[in-house]
Structure formats: C-alpha cells, structure tokens
Amino acid sequence: MPKLSKEDNKILKDLLEDIKIDMISQQNALGIRASGASADSLTVTDSGKGPNLTGKHYWAFLFDDTGRGPGGFPPPQLIEDWIFDKGIEIRTTLANTVFNISKSIAETGTGIHKGKPGVKIQEIITEHLIGASGRIARRKV
Known part of the structure; x- marks a missing residue:
C-alpha cells in the first residue's frame, strides 16, 4: 500500500x-x-x-x-467489575452472583446477542x- x-x-x-x-x-x-x-x-x-x-x-x-453468543464462561473478574460498575445489588455472595451471571451468559449470550x-x-x-x-x-x- x-x-x-x-x-x-x-x-x-x-x-x-x-x-x-x-x-x-x-x-x-x-x-x-x-x-x-x-x-x-x-x-x-x-x-x-x-x-x-x-x-x-x-x-x-x-x-x-x-x-456475545453462548458458549464458555466469561472471565470472572470482568463480571465482578461489571457488577460493581453497574451497581447491581448482591443478594447472596459476590462469588455466587458472579457465577450466576457468568452461567447465564455461557448458556444464552449477552443481551445484545439476544436482541x-x-x-x-x-x-x-x-x-x-x-x-x-x-x-x-x-x-x-
């Protein structure tokens, strides 16, 4: 070029x-x-x-x-940071909340992927x- x-x-x-x-x-x-x-x-x-x-x-x-489509868990630290940045209420433990969000993303993808x-x-x-x-x-x- x-x-x-x-x-x-x-x-x-x-x-x-x-x-x-x-x-x-x-x-x-x-x-x-x-x-x-x-x-x-x-x-x-x-x-x-x-x-x-x-x-x-x-x-x-x-x-x-x-x-982000389904498949594979996102890095836990990114999810943890996102939880704090968004001000999401933690009803159980941080680790449990991170796991549940990561599992949902791994199974169904992110909101943008879903429309x-x-x-x-x-x-x-x-x-x-x-x-x-x-x-x-x-x-x-």
Missing part, C-alpha cells in the same frame, strides 16, 4: 476520531456503558501505513449485530465514509 499524503492522512485520522466519538455517544445513549473502560480503550494512532482506530476486544460484544440494541458500528462507519469521500473528491478536483 502506498504511503498516504499528509492531507489524506489527516482526513483519515479525523474520520477515525469522528467514528470514535460517535461509537462512544451511541454506547452512552443506549445505556450499555458500565465503567467506561471500553470507551476509554478507543484510541486513534498513526502507523507507517496510516491511522488506526483500536480498542479493547470487548467492543466486539457491543455491536448491534453480534453481542437488545447495540452500537450500530456499520451505520456509523458508512455515514462517516460518505462524508470523507466527498472531502477527498473535492480535494482531488
């Missing part, structure tokens, strides 16, 4: 920053933000091939069309790509 011009690099970096902002905004609007760790993990960086938007692996579970709304990443990206392509086309004319 050829190296990007400074102007193209800036357009792409701005595009990724806008996508990042919209992903976080949609996450907040849907009420699927607990500790903020997933939002805080999103970063736009420059590599030799151009800008990149990266984040923690659990962003994949927040997307509208996926969520609750998630971050519409495809729509966000498409919307911003259309805007960026117009800026690039105007610059090339």
Whole structure:
C-alpha cells in the first residue's frame, strides 16, 4: 500500500476520531456503558501505513449485530467489575452472583446477542465514509 499524503492522512485520522466519538455517544445513549473502560480503550494512532482506530476486544460484544453468543464462561473478574460498575445489588455472595451471571451468559449470550440494541458500528462507519469521500473528491478536483 502506498504511503498516504499528509492531507489524506489527516482526513483519515479525523474520520477515525469522528467514528470514535460517535461509537462512544451511541454506547452512552443506549445505556450499555458500565465503567467506561471500553470507551476509554478507543484510541486513534498513526502507523507507517496510516491511522488506526483500536480498542479493547470487548467492543466486539457491543455491536448491534453480534453481542456475545453462548458458549464458555466469561472471565470472572470482568463480571465482578461489571457488577460493581453497574451497581447491581448482591443478594447472596459476590462469588455466587458472579457465577450466576457468568452461567447465564455461557448458556444464552449477552443481551445484545439476544436482541437488545447495540452500537450500530456499520451505520456509523458508512455515514462517516460518505462524508470523507466527498472531502477527498473535492480535494482531488
């Protein structure tokens, strides 16, 4: 892949920053933000091939069309953190609550997987790509 011009690099970096902002905004609007760790993990960086938007692996579970499907228990520490971040009432013991939530996820997946709304990443990206392509086309004319 050829190296990007400074102007193209800036357009792409701005595009990724806008996508990042919209992903976080949609996450907040849907009420699927607990500790903020997933939002805080999103970063736009420059590599030799151009800008990149990266984040923690659990962003994949927040997307509208996926969520986390059944199969395998999630890491207990993540569930424990989520319980405290969400302020969930513990009626028995913490260990029992973590186990019950983990078992439910292992058996049926997360709410997003079962149809609750998630971050519409495809729509966000498409919307911003259309805007960026117009800026690039105007610059090339």
